[in-house]
Structure formats: C-alpha cells, structure tokens
Amino acid sequence: MKSLGIVTPQSMHFAEPLQLQSGASIAGYHLVYETYGTLNADRSNAVLICHALNASHHVAGIHVDEATGKKNVGWWDNMVGPGKPVDTDRFFVIGVNNLGSCFGSTGPMHTNPATGKPYGADFPVVTVEDWVHAQARLADALGIEQFAAVMGGSLGGMQALSWSMMYPSRLRHCVVIASTPKLSAQNIAFNDVARQAILSDPDFHGGHFYEHGVVPKNGLRVARMVGHITYLSDDDMAEKFGRDLRNGSYQFGFGIDFEIESYLRYQGDKFSEYFDANTYLLITKALDYFDPAKEYGGDLAAALSNTQAQFLLASFTTDWRFSPARSREIVEALICNRRRVTYAEIDAPHGHDAFLLEDPRYLNVVRTYYDRIAGEIGSKSDLRRAA
Amino acid sequence: MNFDQLSALRPDLAFIAHWVGKGTRVLDVGCGNGVMLDYLQSEQRCTGYGIEIDDDKIPECIARGVSVIQQDIEAGLAMFRDDAFDTVLCLSALQMVKNVEGILQEIARVGREAIVSFPNFAYWPHRVALLGGRMPVSKSLPYQWYDTPNLRCATIEDFSELAREVGLEVLECIALQDGKPVSFLPNWRGSLAVFRLRKKTA
Numbered sequence: 123m124k125s126l127g128i129v130t131p132q133s134m135h136f137a138e139p140l141q142l143q144s145g146a147s148i149a150g151y152h153l154v155y156e157t158y159g160t161l162n163a164d165r166s167n168a169v170l171i172c173h174a175l176n177a178s179h180h181v182a183g184i185h186v187d188e189a190t191g192k193k194n195v196g197w198w199d200n201m202v203g204p205g206k207p208v209d210t211d212r213f214f215v216i217g218v219n220n221l222g223s224c225f226g227s228t229g230p231m232h233t234n235p236a237t238g239k240p241y242g243a244d245f246p247v248v249t250v251e252d253w254v255h256a257q258a259r260l261a262d263a264l265g266i267e268q269f270a271a272v273m274g275g276s277l278g279g280m281q282a283l284s285w286s287m288m289y290p291s292r293l294r295h296c297v298v299i300a301s302t303p304k305l306s307a308q309n310i311a312f313n314d315v316a317r318q319a320i321l322s323d324p325d326f327h328g329g330h331f332y333e334h335g336v337v338p339k340n341g342l343r344v345a346r347m348v349g350h351i352t353y354l355s356d357d358d359m360a361e362k363f364g365r366d367l368r369n370g371s372y373q374f375g376f377g378i379d380f381e382i383e384s385y386l387r388y389q390g391d392k393f394s395e396y397f398d399a400n401t402y403l404l405i406t407k408a409l410d411y412f413d414p415a416k417e418y419g420g421d422l423a424a425a426l427s428n429t430q431a432q433f434l435l436a437s438f439t440t441d442w443r444f445s446p447a448r449s450r451e452i453v454e455a456l457i458c459n460r461r462r463v464t465y466a467e468i469d470a471p472h473g474h475d476a477f478l479l480e481d482p483r484y485l486n487v488v489r490t491y492y493d494r495i496a497g498e499i500g501s502k503s504d505l506r507r508a509a
Numbered sequence: 510m511n512f513d514q515l516s517a518l519r520p521d522l523a524f525i526a527h528w529v530g531k532g533t534r535v536l537d538v539g540c541g542n543g544v545m546l547d548y549l550q551s552e553q554r555c556t557g558y559g560i561e562i563d564d565d566k567i568p569e570c571i572a573r574g575v576s577v578i579q580q581d582i583e584a585g586l587a588m589f590r591d592d593a594f595d596t597v598l599c600l601s602a603l604q605m606v607k608n609v610e611g612i613l614q615e616i617a618r619v620g621r622e623a624i625v626s627f628p629n630f631a632y633w634p635h636r637v638a639l640l641g642g643r644m645p646v647s648k649s650l651p652y653q654w655y656d657t658p659n660l661r662c663a664t665i666e667d668f669s670e671l672a673r674e675v676g677l678e679v680l681e682c683i684a685l686q687d688g689k690p691v692s693f694l695p696n697w698r699g700s701l702a703v704f705r706l707r708k709k710t711a
Contacts, residue, residue, distance in 0.1 A: 434571075450580075450588065453578060453588060454587075454588040457558065457578075457588055457589060457593075458590065460534075460556070462576045463558075463576055463578070464567075464570075464571055464575075464576055464577055464578070465577070465578045465579055465580075466567050466579045467579045467580065468564075469564070483564045483567075486568050487567055487568055487571065489568075490568040490571040490572050491571050493572065494571060494572065494574060
C-alpha cells in the first residue's frame with residue numbers, strides 16, 4: 123500500500139494565554155503538528171486526529187529524526203494515508219501534539235517563562251477539555267471553521283467526544299474508537315500505580331529531575347509495564363507468551379524466567395528511553411479527570427444533548443481497559459438524544475491495542491464511514507458549484 | 510433507494526413499507542444490509558436505527574447511510590427507552606432468535622407498533638415435504654435441517670397466540686407469497702407471515 127513517505131512536522135506559536143480548567147493558565151505556548159493531504163477550496167475536508175497516551179502529532183508517514191537519522195513510522199499509518207481508510211487523497215488530515223506532551227508541543231521539559239528554568243513539576247495539570255481548546259485555536263489559525271471529522275482512539279476518543287460537546291458546530295462527524303465516557307475505579311487504580319512508580323523513584327526529584335541531569339527511568343519503566351498489561355488481552359498474552367520460558371527451565375532467582383517478563387521489561391526499557399516522566403503523570407491525570415457527565419449529575423445523555431455531529435463508535439470485544447460496555451454507554455446516551463450514531467463492536471483478540479492494529483473488519487468500517495463523509499462533502503461542494 | 514429499487518430487491522419489504530408512516534421513528538431489529546431503513550429514510554423521511562450482528566452487513570449499512578448498532582438482539586434492547594419508536598420492525602429475523610418471547614417483549618416495550626415477519630412453516634410445500642417424511646427445503650426456508658440459522662419454526666396461528674401473550678394486539682396479519690398478499694387460505698398459501706402489532710393499552 124502507498125505511504126505518505128517522508129513527513130515534516132510544523133510548529134505554531136500562540137501568544138494569547140490559554141485559560142485551563144484548573145484555574146491556571148499557560149502563557150505563550152506552541153503546538154507541533156503534521157498535516158497530510160490538501161485542504162479543499164471550501165475548507166470542508168479537514169480531519170483532526172487526536173492522539174492517545176504515548177503517541178504524538180506523528181500520525182502517518184515517515185519522520186526522520188534529525189539527531190539520530192532514525193526513521194519513525196506514524197502511529198496510525200495503517201489508518202491514515204493515500205488510499206487508506208482515512209484517505210489523504212480526499213481528506214486534509216491534521217495530527218496535533220497536545221500540551222504537556224514530550225514530543226514537541228509545550229511541555230514540562232520546556233522553559234517556564236516565570237522562572238527561566240524547565241517547568242518540571244510546575245507544568246500546570248491539563249485536561250482533555252484544555253487540549254480541545256488548544257486544538258480549536260490551531261484550527262482557527264489554519265482557517266478551519268468546521269472539521270469533516272474529529273477522530274481518536276482511547277484518550278484520543280475522549281478528545282473527539284469533547285469536541286462534539288464543546289464545539290458542537292465545528293465538526294460534522296465524531297469518530298470515537300475504543301474509548302469511554304469516564305475512567306472506572308479500576309482504570310484510575312492502574313494509573314495511580316503507574317504514577318506511584320514514577321513519584322517514588324529517587325531520580326524523580328519532585329519532578330525537577332532535568333536540573334539534576336537524571337531521568338526516573340525505573341519509575342517510568344514500571345509505569346509502562348503496568349500500562350502495557352492493560353493494553354493486551356489475557357487471550358493475546360496467552361497466545362503470544364503463555365508460560366514460555368526464556369531459557370527452557372526455571373532459574374530459581376529473580377531475573378527473567380518467563381517470556382512475558384522479558385517482553386514487558388523490554389517495553390518498559392524502550393519507553394523509558396524516550397518518554398518524559400512528568401508527561402506521563404500529566405496525561406494519566408487527564409485520563410482520570412475526564413468525566414463530561416460530572417457537571418450534569420452523572421447524566422451522560424444530558425452532557426451530550428447539545429451535540430450536533432454524527433457519530434461513529436467502535437470497540438473491541440477483548441478490550442478490558444475500555445470495554446465495549448463503556449462505548450455502549452456513549453451510544454445509549456446518543457440514542458437518547460436521537461443523534462445519528464453508528465456502532466461497530468469488533469470481535470478482535472488483541473485487547474485495547476486492537477484499535478492500532480490491522481483488522482479488516484475494523485478498517486473496513488472506518489473506510490466505509492469516511493467514504494460516506496467524502497460523499498457528503500463532495501455533494502456539498504458540487505451543490506455550491508451548481509448554485 | 511426508491512420504491513422500484515426496493516421492490517426489485519425485496520418485494521416483501523416493499524409491501525411492508527406501506528405500513529410504516531411517513532416521518533416516523535423506526536427501529537429495525539435485525540436490519541441486515543439496511544435496505545429497508547435506506548428506503549424509509551430516503552423516501553419516507555423516517556429516522557431511526559438498525560440493529561445487526563453480522564460483521565459483513567455493518568459496512569453495507571454504513572454505506573447506505575443507515576445508523577446501525579452492532580449487537581446481538583438476544584442481549585435485548587436495553588439501549589432504547591420505553592416507547593422510543595413509532596414502529597419497531599423485526600423482519601425475517603425472529604426465527605433465528607433463541608429467546609423469541611423475550612425479544613417480543615422488548616419490541617413491545619420500545620415501540621408503539623411493531624411489524625414482524627417470519628417464514629410460515631405451514632406454507633403448503635412445507636406441509637407436503639413433511640407428509641413425505643422430510644424437513645422442508647424451499648425458497649423461504651432454503652437450508653438443510655442441519656445447517657439452518659433458523660432456530661424457530663412457527664406458523665401464522667402459532668405466532669398470533671404468542672403475540673397476544675406478550676401484550677401485543679394483532680392489527681393485521683397477512684401472508685405474502687413472492688411479496689404479494691395471499692387472501693385465500695393464507696396459512697397454506699403464504700410463505701412469509703407478516704404481522705402488524707400494537708401494544709395493548711391497559
């Protein structure tokens with residue numbers, strides 16, 4: 123299949139302070155983003171892709187790291203590109219890195235103008251809603267009044283859902299994959315174990331580890347290991363690793379016996395090389411705080427009552443992090459509001475991670491849905507031309 | 510999808526479509542590839558949802574612009590509130606369901622009216638097949654006994670009884686043969702039973 127080839131990130135500076143949900147504000151920040159495809163004349167074919175916990179603006183194509191020369195493929199390259207379900211031959215796709223991230227947009231490792239030192243732990247806690255406000259400013263700057271679709275998986279799905287409530291008229295379609303209207307106690311519990319791993323690492327230095335020239339690698343590593351368990355299904359782990367032993371027999375020590383241990387440690391090590399500990403804390407908090415129904419007394423239908431978009435939701439049967447039941451809560455609340463909503467429940471074995479993987483049924487659902495969007499936009503522009 | 514297209518594709522649905530009011534809210538339980546809702550939306554200004562379990566049918570519904578919810582109808586209709594729809598359709602799907610009584614109760618709960626169709630087991634070629642000692646295989650029951658998705662075999666008479674038991678009043682009952690109503694000996698000559706039902710008010 124065709125690829126977008128080499129892609130280049132862009133950056134936009136915003137001088138006006140962004141008021142945050144916490145009451146704090148960020149003055150003068152920048153957002154890093156990538157775009158693929160071409161914005162059409164009536165600016166109706168823009169699609170915003172929102173990223174999840176450990177991803178970035180680099181959604182598709184190949185990015186070459188300047189320092190190392192290493193080539194990185196976008197995290198949703200199987201979904202976005204020429205001829206792919208979100209077809210960049212038809213849509214103008216934007217991937218944006220969120221505030222507080224460690225992939226370019228203003229985050230804890232950047233200089234706090236108030237102190238002249240890195241923000242570190244002083245970077246304000248940001249919420250899903252704050253991110254959406256920041257994304258809307260980027261859309262303003264790019265001249266996009268209304269998106270053809272705003273789309274995301276997991277935490278990205280929460281941002282898409284927030285768009286539909288916060289800027290109802292600014293998106294025609296809202297695509298929410300493997301997401302949830304709020305975290306469960308169990309979800310929050312896992313997040314807190316991850317945070318505790320980081321916070322209790324002696325190299326964390328209260329979040330100001332940059333000035334000590336160290337990184338709380340062990341904490342990050344354990345945080346990632348815990349997180350990673352929740353992304354996979356029991357079946358998938360059994361299938362991939364089972365009780366397979368690394369060296370054929372028990373070692374009677376605390377090193378690596380089982381393949382699953384080796385895999386998780388490898389994932390943890392890899393993650394701790396590139397991810398920022400403060401970012402991990404911030405993003406897990408954003409996940410925990412997300413609960414749009416809260417200010418409506420827990421009534422999700424009331425929270426979604428002002429939405430105008432059409433919705434596509436998809437979930438995966440073996441996802442126990444954000445199970446199908448959580449997506450169905452959103453669907454039910456939308457049905458209650460008589461919104462146009464399509465819901466696909468994909469019987470895939472890969473747990474939460476399935477939203478990033480190849481599954482012809484899943485990709486076909488998204489492809490067909492975007493075909494429909496393209497049809498709507500196409501006929502709209504045709505009408506304009508005729509008028 | 511216009512009426513002629515629907516008639517060519519599914520004459521039974523074209524007949525049933527006359528019973529659905531213009532501009533009404535419709536739930537199609539077991540909506541398949543979504544042709545009925547496609548027609549009702551585009552020609553009759555109806556709105557609503559389809560429910561379908563089959564992975565292959567979901568993209569077809571999406572392509573038709575049908576709001577399809579993928580779920581097993583055995584799980585009930587908990588997503589929908591009482592009286593949420595003017596009409597609930599359950600067309601050529603009920604015979605594949607295990608908990609027929611439960612689904613009918615759910616249909617009665619979420620809709621004011623319901624239209625239910627299913628293959629009439631008492632259609633005369635089926636009776637002949639049974640007299641000859643074999644399970645019927647016909648255009649309306651095209652499966653061998655060992656690989657049929659149809660779990661339930663019912664006749665027009667049987668269904669009337671169950672409908673009444675779950676609190677549905679039979680407004681009309683028609684037997685269709687090749688999409689056309691059969692008036693003479695319908696329980697013999699019609700291969701598809703179609704019921705228009707209304708919730709009995711206490």
